[in-house]
Amino acid sequence: MGESVGSLFCGAGLAARIERVETAAIVGAAEVGMRRGPGGFVRVFGGGAASFAGVGSPLNKVVGIGFGGVPSVGEWEEVERAYAEVGAPVQVELAQLADPRIAAELTGRGYRLMSFENVLGVELGGRTWVGPEQVEVRRDEGDEMDVWLDVVVDGFAHPDEDDAPSHEEFPRDAIADVMRDMASANDTRRYLAYREGEPAGGASMRTDGGLAALAGAATLPAHRRRGVQTALLSARLTEAAAAGCDMAVITTAPGSKSQQNAQGQGFSLLYTRAVLVKEV
Incomplete structure (x- = not known):
C-alpha cells in the first residue's frame, strides 16, 4: 500500500492539464484506427477534439472541450454534421470544471445526459x-x-x-x-x-x-x-x-x-x- 496522504485539490488548471493529456491520447489512437478504413475524422475545437475511428469504436466521441474557449454554434453544427455523415450519435464527455456555458449550450441543442465518469488522482x-x-x-x-x-x-x-x-x-x-x-x-x-x-x-x-x-x-x-x-x-x-x-x-x-x-x-x-x- 502507498503511504497515507491528504486529499488532492483539483481546480480548473489541473483539470485542463488532465484533459489535454486525455485528448492527445484519444486523438492519437483515433488517427491509428482511421487507417483501417475510410470515413474517420478528427476535428480539433474548443480546446479538445471530436473523433471518429470507425463504426462501433469506443473512440467515437468529443473530449477535452471547455478549457480553450467556448465552441461557437457553427462549430457544433460542423461536428454534428460530421457524425451524421457517418451515421453515429454525438457523444460528449464534459468535465464539470469546464466552462459552464458549454453544458447549457448542449442541453439547449438537445443533448441528453446518459452517465457520468470519475477522474481520480494521486x-x-x-x-x-x-x-x-x-x-x-x-x-x-x-x-x-x-x-x-x-x-x-x-x-x-x-x-x-x-x-x-x-x-x-x-x-x-x-x-x-x-x-x-x-x-x-x-x-x-x-x-x-x-x-x-x-x-x-x-x-x-x-x-x-x-x-x-x-x-x-x-x-x-x-x-x-x-x-x-x-x-x-x-x-x-x-x-x-x-x-x-x-x-x-x-x-x-x-x-x-x-x-x-x-x-x-x-x-x-x-x-x-x-x-x-x-x-x-
Missing part, C-alpha cells in the same frame, strides 16, 4: 507502492502483446457484477482494436498480472508531461477479489514515480470496484465528467 512524490505477494506483475516488452490483449479484452467483456451497468456496450473486436490502437499510438506501457502462474489481469499506462495516465485495467472473472487490480495499480504507480511523474490519474465508473481499488491506493476524486449524447 501525487507521486517519489513514493513506492507494494502490491500483494501472491500476484506477480510483469511489464510486457512486446513479446506478450497477444496475451495482454486477450486478457484485457476478456476482462472488459465480462463486467464486474458489483458495478452499475454501462449505458454503452462494444463488441469484442472493437475493444481489441481500441486497445491495440491506444498501445501503438501513445507509447503505452503494458502490464500483465499473474496469479498461480496464470495470466489473471492486464493494464496499461502512458506518461505525458509528468502526468501518468492509468488505463486499460481488467481482471479475468476467475481471478477477481484476489488482489490483481491492487497489484497492477502498485506496479504502475511505482514505475510512474521512478520515471519522474508528479501525478497519476485514472478514470472509473462512479461507485465501481475500480474506484474503490484506486481510493485504497491513495487516489482522491478530482472531478466528474458528464456523458451527453445526441442522435443526429
Whole structure:
C-alpha cells in the first residue's frame, strides 16, 4: 500500500492539464484506427477534439472541450454534421470544471445526459507502492502483446457484477482494436498480472508531461477479489514515480470496484465528467 496522504485539490488548471493529456491520447489512437478504413475524422475545437475511428469504436466521441474557449454554434453544427455523415450519435464527455456555458449550450441543442465518469488522482512524490505477494506483475516488452490483449479484452467483456451497468456496450473486436490502437499510438506501457502462474489481469499506462495516465485495467472473472487490480495499480504507480511523474490519474465508473481499488491506493476524486449524447 502507498503511504497515507491528504486529499488532492483539483481546480480548473489541473483539470485542463488532465484533459489535454486525455485528448492527445484519444486523438492519437483515433488517427491509428482511421487507417483501417475510410470515413474517420478528427476535428480539433474548443480546446479538445471530436473523433471518429470507425463504426462501433469506443473512440467515437468529443473530449477535452471547455478549457480553450467556448465552441461557437457553427462549430457544433460542423461536428454534428460530421457524425451524421457517418451515421453515429454525438457523444460528449464534459468535465464539470469546464466552462459552464458549454453544458447549457448542449442541453439547449438537445443533448441528453446518459452517465457520468470519475477522474481520480494521486501525487507521486517519489513514493513506492507494494502490491500483494501472491500476484506477480510483469511489464510486457512486446513479446506478450497477444496475451495482454486477450486478457484485457476478456476482462472488459465480462463486467464486474458489483458495478452499475454501462449505458454503452462494444463488441469484442472493437475493444481489441481500441486497445491495440491506444498501445501503438501513445507509447503505452503494458502490464500483465499473474496469479498461480496464470495470466489473471492486464493494464496499461502512458506518461505525458509528468502526468501518468492509468488505463486499460481488467481482471479475468476467475481471478477477481484476489488482489490483481491492487497489484497492477502498485506496479504502475511505482514505475510512474521512478520515471519522474508528479501525478497519476485514472478514470472509473462512479461507485465501481475500480474506484474503490484506486481510493485504497491513495487516489482522491478530482472531478466528474458528464456523458451527453445526441442522435443526429
